Amino acid sequence: MTPKKGNAEQPRARTGRRPGQSGAREKILRAARIRFSEQGFDKTSIRAVATDAGVDPALVHHYFGTKQQLFAAVVEFPVDPETTLRAIDAVPVPQLGETLVRALLLVWDSPAGAGIVAMARRIIGGGEIALARAFLLEIVMERVRVRIATPEDDGRLRVGLVAAQMSGLLLTRKVIQLDPIEHADADTLVATIGPTVQRYLTGEIGSPAAASP
Amino acid sequence: MTPKKGNAEQPRARTGRRPGQSGAREKILRAARIRFSEQGFDKTSIRAVATDAGVDPALVHHYFGTKQQLFAAVVEFPVDPETTLRAIDAVPVPQLGETLVRALLLVWDSPAGAGIVAMARRIIGGGEIALARAFLLEIVMERVRVRIATPEDDGRLRVGLVAAQMSGLLLTRKVIQLDPIEHADADTLVATIGPTVQRYLTGEIGSPAAASP
Numbered sequence: 001m002t003p004k005k006g007n008a009e010q011p012r013a014r015t016g017r018r019p020g021q022s023g024a025r026e027k028i029l030r031a032a033r034i035r036f037s038e039q040g041f042d043k044t045s046i047r048a049v050a051t052d053a054g055v056d057p058a059l060v061h062h063y064f065g066t067k068q069q070l071f072a073a074v075v076e077f078p079v080d081p082e083t084t085l086r087a088i089d090a091v092p093v094p095q096l097g098e099t100l101v102r103a104l105l106l107v108w109d110s111p112a113g114a115g116i117v118a119m120a121r122r123i124i125g126g127g128e129i130a131l132a133r134a135f136l137l138e139i140v141m142e143r144v145r146v147r148i149a150t151p152e153d154d155g156r157l158r159v160g161l162v163a164a165q166m167s168g169l170l171l172t173r174k175v176i177q178l179d180p181i182e183h184a185d186a187d188t189l190v191a192t193i194g195p196t197v198q199r200y201l202t203g204e205i206g207s208p209a210a211a212s213p
Numbered sequence: 214m215t216p217k218k219g220n221a222e223q224p225r226a227r228t229g230r231r232p233g234q235s236g237a238r239e240k241i242l243r244a245a246r247i248r249f250s251e252q253g254f255d256k257t258s259i260r261a262v263a264t265d266a267g268v269d270p271a272l273v274h275h276y277f278g279t280k281q282q283l284f285a286a287v288v289e290f291p292v293d294p295e296t297t298l299r300a301i302d303a304v305p306v307p308q309l310g311e312t313l314v315r316a317l318l319l320v321w322d323s324p325a326g327a328g329i330v331a332m333a334r335r336i337i338g339g340g341e342i343a344l345a346r347a348f349l350l351e352i353v354m355e356r357v358r359v360r361i362a363t364p365e366d367d368g369r370l371r372v373g374l375v376a377a378q379m380s381g382l383l384l385t386r387k388v389i390q391l392d393p394i395e396h397a398d399a400d401t402l403v404a405t406i407g408p409t410v411q412r413y414l415t416g417e418i419g420s421p422a423a424a425s426p
Contacts, residue, residue, distance in 0.1 A: 120337075121337055121338055122338070124333075124334055124337045124338055124384070124388055124389075125334055125335070125337055125338010125339060126338060129388070129389055129390065132389050133389050133390065133391060133392075136389065136391060137391060137392065156392070156393045157393045157394075157397060157401070157405075159393075160385065160391055160392070160393035160394040160397070161394070161405055161406065163381070163385050163391055163394070164378070164381045164382045164384070164385040164386070164391075164394050164406070165377070165378055165381055165409070166381065167381040167384045167385055167389070168376070168377045168378055168379065168380040168381020168382065168383075168384060169377045169381065170381075171337070171377070171380045171381060171384060172373065172376050172377040172380055173377070175337055175342070176337075176342055176345050176346050176349065176380070177342065177346065178346060178349060178350060178373055178376055178377075179346075179350065179369070179373070180369045180370045180372075180373035181370075181373040181374070181376070181377050184370060184373070188370070191418070191419030192370075192374055192413070192418040192419050193374065193377070194419075195419065196378075196409045196412070199409070200405070205404070205405045206404035206405050206407075206408065
């Protein structure tokens with residue numbers, strides 16, 4: 001679903017967005033930022049954001065589409081994460097590891113990658129940690145977790161380990177630009193890191209007892 | 214070796230560091246920051262830093278100790294990385310994976326951890342990427358690389374993969390504070406991530422051909 005533009009029903013004035021529209025859009029973004037930061041993604045409703053912003057919920061949907069798209073707008077995510085997440089939904093569980101690494105590299109190495117790096121730096125350097133946490137935990141990781149959860153293992157630690165591996169790959173490849181990782185081709189990284197991600201998701205991940213001397 | 218204090222020979226004035234001393238110290242730090250950023254760690258000499266700062270090389274050693282300690286002062290590293298690196302030197306290669314994970318967790322989870330997190334956020338969010346790269350590549354990773362390099366494999370990609378894993382663990386555990394990783398006990402992380410680091414260092418890390426469909 002593509003977010004609807006604010007000028008879908010009312011023609012935009014030649015000099016840009018009408019002040020009233022622009023004001024409402026900004027108010028919604030500001031309210032959403034506070035709600036998402038304080039309550040996370042799941043517990044934030046479009047209705048609550050609309051109330052905080054003093055607008056009708058329909059206007060929130062009108063400007064931003066789904067709640068996930070509203071979140072993406074708040075963190076200024078340069079691509080719709082839904083595209084990558086859908087590719088992950090479609091793949092059989094034994095191929096999740098390689099698919100995840102390949103899908104993320106595809107986005108990071110694309111023209112949209114620069115925007116993602118800028119976002120990561122802003123989030124880490126600035127004060128948007130709560131938003132980063134909500135994005136990773138409730139949007140990205142939860143989507144993978146439901147694929148691997150069993151009655152014995154809810155998979156929370158497993159997807160956390162994947163986040164620890166992949167966030168470090170983003171950091172070293174795109175932010176710090178560490179030579180051997182920055183210039184490694186995607187196939188090499190899929191071959192080396194894919195099996196790690198697969199092990200974290202479905203393999204033997206050891207136990208504290210086994211690791212003690 | 215502990216860095217010598219600036220007041221080792223001349224008693225400090227009761228109101229604080231003497232203006233002349235403080236000025237030289239700041240000049241050295243400023244010159245070192247520029248050299249390390251532009252030329253990396255290896256190619257920067259104490260002599261060149263001293264020349265840039267307009268002081269005698271002996272004064273650089275006097276204030277900061279070794280070149281590595283000067284670097285640690287430039288990036289405001291809260292602990293002497295040498296302590297951790299020496300623990301890594303001492304361990305047999307087949308135990309490097311677990312040892313690395315345990316040694317880094319020990320520092321990050323210690324009272325000095327807050328300073329390391331602050332440094333990581335400052336480096337990533339700000340413009341100190343070149344310093345972060347020099348620190349990782351030339352100080353930390355090089356020290357591990359010489360342990361695992363063989364005539365067939367210089368180990369550069371291998372230590373890069375370890376950096377990608379461990380920087381992501383720091384990011385998720387201490388910076389983003391992602392629930393399952395933030396609260397996992399050290400033993401669990403050593404048991405789950407140790408084998409990954411060991412595989413990256415000495416195991417089968419796959420090849421692009423093997424990963425292609």
